[in-house]
Amino acid sequence: MGHKTFARGVHPSYYKELTAGKRVEAAALPKTVTIPLQQHAGAPCEPLVKKGDLVTEGQKIGDVKAFVSAPVHSSISGKVKDIELSQHPGGFRSLSIIIEGDGTAKEWGGPAKDLSSISVDALKDSIREAGIVGMGGAAFPTSVKLAPPKGKAIEAVILNGCECEPYLTADHRIMLEEPEKVVWGLRALMKTLAAPKGFVGIEENKPDAIEALRKAIGSSTDIQIIILEAKYPQGAEKMLIVAATGKKVPVGKLPLDVGVVVNNVGTAAAIFEAVNWGKPLIERIVTVSGNGVKEPRNLKVRVGTSFEEVLSQCGGLVEGGEVEVLNGGPMMGIAQPTLSVPVIKGTSGITVIAASVIKSSVYEACIRCASCVSVCPMALMPYKLGDFGKAFRTGEFKDWDGLSCIECGCCSYVCPSKRPLLQWIRLGKLKVRQEAQKAAAAK
Amino acid sequence: MESLKFVRKPKRPLPQNNRITDQRTLDAKEINPNAEQPSQAATRLIVSSSPHFLNTESVPKIMHNVVTALLPATAASVYFFGWRALLLIIVCVVACLATEYAFQKIRKQPIKIHDGSAIITGMLLAMTLPAGFPIFGAILGSVFAIGVGKQLFGGLGYNIFNPALLGRAFLMATYPVLTTTWVWPRTMEKAIDAVTAATPLVMAKFEGKFDVPIMDMFIGNTAGSLGETSAIAIILGGLYLRYKGYINWKLPLGYLGTIAVFSAIFWYVNPAKYPSPLFHLFAGGAMLGAWFMVTDMVTSPVTSLGQWIFVIVAGILAVVIRLFGGLPEGVMYSILFMNAFVPLLNKHTRPKVFGEVKAQKG
Numbered sequence A: 001m002g003h004k005t006f007a008r009g010v011h012p013s014y015y016k017e018l019t020a021g022k023r024v025e026a027a028a029l030p031k032t033v034t035i036p037l038q039q040h041a042g043a044p045c046e047p048l049v050k051k052g053d054l055v056t057e058g059q060k061i062g063d064v065k066a067f068v069s070a071p072v073h074s075s076i077s078g079k080v081k082d083i084e085l086s087q088h089p090g091g092f093r094s095l096s097i098i099i100e101g102d103g104t105a106k107e108w109g110g111p112a113k114d115l116s117s118i119s120v121d122a123l124k125d126s127i128r129e130a131g132i133v134g135m136g137g138a139a140f141p142t143s144v145k146l147a148p149p150k151g152k153a154i155e156a157v158i159l160n161g162c163e164c165e166p167y168l169t170a171d172h173r174i175m176l177e178e179p180e181k182v183v184w185g186l187r188a189l190m191k192t193l194a195a196p197k198g199f200v201g202i203e204e205n206k207p208d209a210i211e212a213l214r215k216a217i218g219s220s221t222d223i224q225i226i227i228l229e230a231k232y233p234q235g236a237e238k239m240l241i242v243a244a245t246g247k248k249v250p251v252g253k254l255p256l257d258v259g260v261v262v263n264n265v266g267t268a269a270a271i272f273e274a275v276n277w278g279k280p281l282i283e284r285i286v287t288v289s290g291n292g293v294k295e296p297r298n299l300k301v302r303v304g305t306s307f308e309e310v311l312s313q314c315g316g317l318v319e320g321g322e323v324e325v326l327n328g329g330p331m332m333g334i335a336q337p338t339l340s341v342p343v344i345k346g347t348s349g350i351t352v353i354a355a356s357v358i359k360s361s362v363y364e365a366c367i368r369c370a371s372c373v374s375v376c377p378m379a380l381m382p383y384k385l386g387d388f389g390k391a392f393r394t395g396e397f398k399d400w401d402g403l404s405c406i407e408c409g410c411c412s413y414v415c416p417s418k419r420p421l422l423q424w425i426r427l428g429k430l431k432v433r434q435e436a437q438k439a440a441a442a443k
Numbered sequence B: 001m002e003s004l005k006f007v008r009k010p011k012r013p014l015p016q017n018n019r020i021t022d023q024r025t026l027d028a029k030e031i032n033p034n035a036e037q038p039s040q041a042a043t044r045l046i047v048s049s050s051p052h053f054l055n056t057e058s059v060p061k062i063m064h065n066v067v068t069a070l071l072p073a074t075a076a077s078v079y080f081f082g083w084r085a086l087l088l089i090i091v092c093v094v095a096c097l098a099t100e101y102a103f104q105k106i107r108k109q110p111i112k113i114h115d116g117s118a119i120i121t122g123m124l125l126a127m128t129l130p131a132g133f134p135i136f137g138a139i140l141g142s143v144f145a146i147g148v149g150k151q152l153f154g155g156l157g158y159n160i161f162n163p164a165l166l167g168r169a170f171l172m173a174t175y176p177v178l179t180t181t182w183v184w185p186r187t188m189e190k191a192i193d194a195v196t197a198a199t200p201l202v203m204a205k206f207e208g209k210f211d212v213p214i215m216d217m218f219i220g221n222t223a224g225s226l227g228e229t230s231a232i233a234i235i236l237g238g239l240y241l242r243y244k245g246y247i248n249w250k251l252p253l254g255y256l257g258t259i260a261v262f263s264a265i266f267w268y269v270n271p272a273k274y275p276s277p278l279f280h281l282f283a284g285g286a287m288l289g290a291w292f293m294v295t296d297m298v299t300s301p302v303t304s305l306g307q308w309i310f311v312i313v314a315g316i317l318a319v320v321i322r323l324f325g326g327l328p329e330g331v332m333y334s335i336l337f338m339n340a341f342v343p344l345l346n347k348h349t350r351p352k353v354f355g356e357v358k359a360q361k362g
């Protein structure tokens, strides 16, 4: 205790010991990959290849002109088998390029370049061209974060190494195994944004990662490690910023409005590989864990590999019963209806939860125990918002600041009546959005 | 692993019987037209909304802990008032459970008497009665507490007033004499020659005497209702709840603190006329009210500011009624009165949203 943190939040069991001590291993080369054209927040890419084309590993196969977007690349060498709609781990269907591999794999590598010899524009270019997005889950294109509007000075770049989701250890392993890449990537980000200061926020429960990063930073003072309390959602952007710098991002504003840009540690490492090796974001570390998978592991997986293939390299699912297979961790992850969905750039973990153990499908009346109110990191009143959302009372929903909800799930997590508060709040948000669209269309 | 059966829970809740989701087994083809037909007896995939991870708290767990916390006070009441006290408690609990059952049956609702909330109401109601209270009256009070105080509002979670206190208020109105006919505890000499006894508060109010030793009030060696006498037994239960994390320290301490501070002012001005703060804290229902009624989740505010207002106003009210009202005891009405304001307090004491800008607030 005594570490920096934010107000409220919850302390779920972390279960990180399942994989925290396991080295990242390379997953088997997949025979086919399914690469969705939308792996980021923003406009989906358009395919740059057609059925039957030969592609090489790392070749750009999808891009779009839109500002908020990131190109996608082939993660294996082979032939384009098809371009079709397929199930996306985000819970919808997306146009995807399906590539059949030829069984060869490229070697990536090279020395670290001297940052001062690379121009800011060249850095920005490599980052955008490598299709780098936030790798903590939200998958916001990094190139957009690197282009703040004119007149907004960025004082600090914060790297997010909190990894507050239970089970996940991918970021932990990156910081432990490749701290030099993380630090190099952070300095590259600081250079592009002309930010004088860099921070790495790490939860106190990863002392080995803190040690490794300290070594990598050495004696220079431009980067500071901030040790944070292990609490969920410490890694939520707004919570991390307030814990690290004491600044609150105002409602409806972005981190850059308080002079801060936040990136994931995995993103920093990917920037290193993109700039030094020319390697686009076609591979990422995925924690496969949970009580529904037989051998939890940390795997380096190529984007587009199906969940099924990844899980089979981890002993497969436990037999019988019901499980939830999640893209991400148990607090914010999205449950998958099929295992044919691919790993994408934002897949930090595949968590398998034996559903019967944890979730009951019955909820009780609200007893106004105040738990949800006392844990909401945004200081909302979830029990009320849940009722408004459920009943589509959008006016009150907006009045009670329902749109500020960051969907962390703390409220549903603590509710003794097992009310699916966040689910109802999502309904409310959706309804508000729909009404806004309707109003806009009517104009 | 192709042999998976797919189950999808629709996102919309079905409100009628409180089921979040209706599990439906989907054909694999419905989700992915290219998938092979799954075979039987395999792992099934569930789809639901995040979070997929919940803590282990539940309503019955909370309620059963409250029951546990009431056990020391129960034991103390039996020790001081004998088996009659135990009988009264059992009667109230059984009557509350039966009423709850009957109402849920009639309203065709799922029977939830096992959640323990009716047991608490029964125990608390009994705690507010004198040991000699007639059994029939106790049953009547229980039926009113659960029936009118809780079920007519819609059951647990929908009631505005603390059901036990409402039951007690009802009995006060119907049996004004019997609810205030106290007996001496077995442990006191006077028990032999006096039939009816006066509580410390009654003596203070109507005889202007408040010389009962604080230590006797602390342990419970005075006349009074079952659970009102032994402060230590109640504090023990309260601390247990606090340790378990089921009560917010603000509520009991804020309430007791207000009573102490407010009564201290009068005592300071005229110690001959007004009893000391310690007297106020350990006399009557202050302890029971502070640890078990002010802290009732359903009928207390959820916001921090709301909770402060709730306990401070209730504390002042309790002292005012005790000192200047027509009744010797003000705890019950102070809490009931403030219960009525809880929805309003919740609405107007919302915390400031994270990052809220002043100018945005209309």
Ligand code: SF4
Binding pocket: A365, A366, A367, A368, A369, A370, A371, A372, A373, A382, A383, A411, A414, A415, A416, A417, A418, A419, A421, B302
């Ligand atoms: S946590 Fe659940 S029971 Fe408690 S106030 Fe919130 S919605 Fe109601």
Ligand code: SF4
Binding pocket: A375, A376, A377, A378, A379, A380, A381, A382, A385, A404, A405, A406, A407, A408, A409, A410, A411, A412, A421, A422, A425
């Ligand atoms: S209301 Fe939203 S922000 Fe608050 S706890 Fe619930 S999910 Fe998190």
